[in-house]
Amino acid sequence: MHERLSFHIKRDSFIHNLNPLTKLVLTLTLILIAFTFPWYWTPHLLVLVAIIPLSLLGKVFREFSVTALRLILPAAGFLFLMQAFFQPVGSDVIFKFYFLDVTQESLMFAFRNAMRVFVMVSAFTLFLVTTHPSELMSDLTRRGLPGQFSYVIISTLQILPQIIAKSQTIIAAQRSRGLDTESSFFKRAGSLIPLVGPLVFGSLMEVEERAIAIEARGFTSKQTKTSLHEIPDPSFDQMLRWVLVALIILSIALNLWLS
Amino acid sequence: MNIEIKDLRFTYPTGLEAVSGISLTLEAGEQVAIVGQNGAGKTTLVRHFNGLLQPTSGSVKIGDWDTKKTSVAKLASRVGYVFQNPDEQLFSRDVLTEVTFGPRNLGYSKEKTDGLVERALALTELSDKTETNPYDLSPTWRKMVALASIIAMDTPIVIFDEPTTGQDAVNVARIANVIAELQKEGKTVITITHDIDFCAENFERVVALSKGQVLLDGPAREILGQEEILAQTYVEPPQLTRLGKRLRLKETVRNQEEFLNAIARRA
Numbered sequence: 251m252h253e254r255l256s257f258h259i260k261r262d263s264f265i266h267n268l269n270p271l272t273k274l275v276l277t278l279t280l281i282l283i284a285f286t287f288p289w290y291w292t293p294h295l296l297v298l299v300a301i302i303p304l305s306l307l308g309k310v311f312r313e314f315s316v317t318a319l320r321l322i323l324p325a326a327g328f329l330f331l332m333q334a335f336f337q338p339v340g341s342d343v344i345f346k347f348y349f350l351d352v353t354q355e356s357l358m359f360a361f362r363n364a365m366r367v368f369v370m371v372s373a374f375t376l377f378l379v380t381t382h383p384s385e386l387m388s389d390l391t392r393r394g395l396p397g398q399f400s401y402v403i404i405s406t407l408q409i410l411p412q413i414i415a416k417s418q419t420i421i422a423a424q425r426s427r428g429l430d431t432e433s434s435f436f437k438r439a440g441s442l443i444p445l446v447g448p449l450v451f452g453s454l455m456e457v458e459e460r461a462i463a464i465e466a467r468g469f470t471s472k473q474t475k476t477s478l479h480e481i482p483d484p485s486f487d488q489m490l491r492w493v494l495v496a497l498i499i500l501s502i503a504l505n506l507w508l509s
Numbered sequence: 510m511n512i513e514i515k516d517l518r519f520t521y522p523t524g525l526e527a528v529s530g531i532s533l534t535l536e537a538g539e540q541v542a543i544v545g546q547n548g549a550g551k552t553t554l555v556r557h558f559n560g561l562l563q564p565t566s567g568s569v570k571i572g573d574w575d576t577k578k579t580s581v582a583k584l585a586s587r588v589g590y591v592f593q594n595p596d597e598q599l600f601s602r603d604v605l606t607e608v609t610f611g612p613r614n615l616g617y618s619k620e621k622t623d624g625l626v627e628r629a630l631a632l633t634e635l636s637d638k639t640e641t642n643p644y645d646l647s648p649t650w651r652k653m654v655a656l657a658s659i660i661a662m663d664t665p666i667v668i669f670d671e672p673t674t675g676q677d678a679v680n681v682a683r684i685a686n687v688i689a690e691l692q693k694e695g696k697t698v699i700t701i702t703h704d705i706d707f708c709a710e711n712f713e714r715v716v717a718l719s720k721g722q723v724l725l726d727g728p729a730r731e732i733l734g735q736e737e738i739l740a741q742t743y744v745e746p747p748q749l750t751r752l753g754k755r756l757r758l759k760e761t762v763r764n765q766e767e768f769l770n771a772i773a774r775r776a
């Protein structure tokens with residue numbers, strides 16, 4: 251199967267080779283600092299000194315900027331506009347738009363919040379792009395996350411690509427037998443109906459088969475399991491994680507202290 | 510109705526070129542077997558015949574229809590394609606609905622549809638299983654349902670993608686019987702197969718593919734004798750052919766009858 255909808259891009263880079271937990275902690279650090287560090291330009295600076303360099307380091311800058319431009323920026327831009335217009339702070343009105351006042355404070359406020367959201371989403375994007383979901387899950391399971399929990403997450407991540415693949419297969423089968431799905435709108439809408447039954451039915455069958463398959467490999471066994479695929483966790487990763495946790499604590503402490 | 514393939518190339522979105530320049534003409538009424546190692550591009554090639562795949566370059570014509578300009582649904586009236594994996598082809602609640610799906614889409618009259626369905630079910634020996642859900646049948650019978658659902662469309666061209674893989678001897682004989690019946694009706698039958706004995710016994714023309722290109726193409730008797738070239742695409746000539754070679758029989762033999770005749774002549 252080709253992993254069509256998982257965000258992961260397979261590359262060999264420093265970031266890719268970090269332990270998944272380290273990357274998760276790194277992501278959370280970036281987000282928490284962006285939201286808690288009590289200095290106005292923090293999220294802006296983070297984009298420049300962390301997000302962009304990290305994407306270069308992970309050799310995913312091109313893919314990352316495409317996603318950022320297409321998805322994250324429009325969303326952050328929309329948030330910016332909403333807050334700039336509707337945030338009733340400040341008195342220094344820059345301009346009026348019908349009954350809406352845009353003040354300097356609301357602009358600044360909106361700019362920072364948009365950047366915070368930008369940091370949050372782009373940090374997560376970087377994380378997803380450089381981490382294979384099953385690697386993350388096997389690492390977390392090894393660290394004591396219940397197997398049932400990882401199963402739910404992994405199968406949720408997989409279900410969409412699988413349903414898409416399955417519906418394409420059925421559509422191909424039906425078209426090969428003369429079902430016209432290309433012509434008029436009504437015909438196309440009508441052709442969805444014969445698709446629904448097999449899709450739901452087939453997906454249910456697969457759930458059962460998968461349950462049997464994983465149980466056959468001792469899914470609910472209480473014994474400690476070994477893994478074919480060992481995920482390295484060198485001391486560098488462990489140290490890095492402590493440094494990051496320290497940064498988070500520092501940022502939150504400063505925030506509480508100054509407020 | 511001829512199939513004309515000209516300089517066909519096809520590259521998957523992954524960047525892999527699965528068909529690298531194939532030109533072939535398959536005449537109306539011909540019985541053609543396509544052989545070649547796994548991944549040689551056999552499935553990719555035949556999926557162009559009913560428009561499921563579109564050439565990256567080159568062209569495929571079914572009679573006077575260019576597959577680039579014809580919808581899959583329309584091509585279905587000329588080309589019936591039995592998928593390699595019946596689980597990817599079957600989607601109905603019961604066998605009868607499944608087999609009726611194709612002919613009904615093609616707009617045949619009620620009487621004609623009923624007649625075609627009945628005949629397809631009889632040929633595949635499914636007449637007593639019409640109300641069963643295809644998924645409750647064994648894989649061998651599911652394969653027969655897949656066959657029936659295509660035969661019932663009564664297309665001049667029928668393609669089987671590895672019909673005998675994983676089938677028991679009884680079912681292989683059933684499938685051979687279906688192919689012989691279609692042949693009698695003058696249909697073009699194109700079969701992808703790994704079963705070289707099946708190929709030797711049922712087909713007149715053999716096309717061997719290797720790495721997206723035609724390695725050999727000609728009468729079965731000639732092709733199956735070319736042990737060294739066939740080895741390039743990991744195909745072994747049928748056992749009797751190899752035995753005949755070892756015994757230094759003059760001609761290439763393909764089946765028991767030919768083998769025994771050759772031995773008798775020599776004795």
Ligand SMILES: Nc1ncnc2c1ncn2[C@@H]1O[C@H](COP(=O)(O)OP(=O)(O)O)[C@@H](O)[C@H]1O
Nearest residue numbers: 521523525527546547548549550551552553554
């Ligand atoms: N949907 C697909 N996407 C990408 N590559 C594919 C796909 N289907 C087949 N391939 C690749 O194309 C090549 C030819 O495949 P196929 O035509 O199925 O071979 P065959 O039927 O001769 O075994 C193989 O290398 C296969 O991995």
Ligand SMILES: [Mg+2]
Nearest residue numbers: 551552553593
């Ligand atoms: Mg194949």
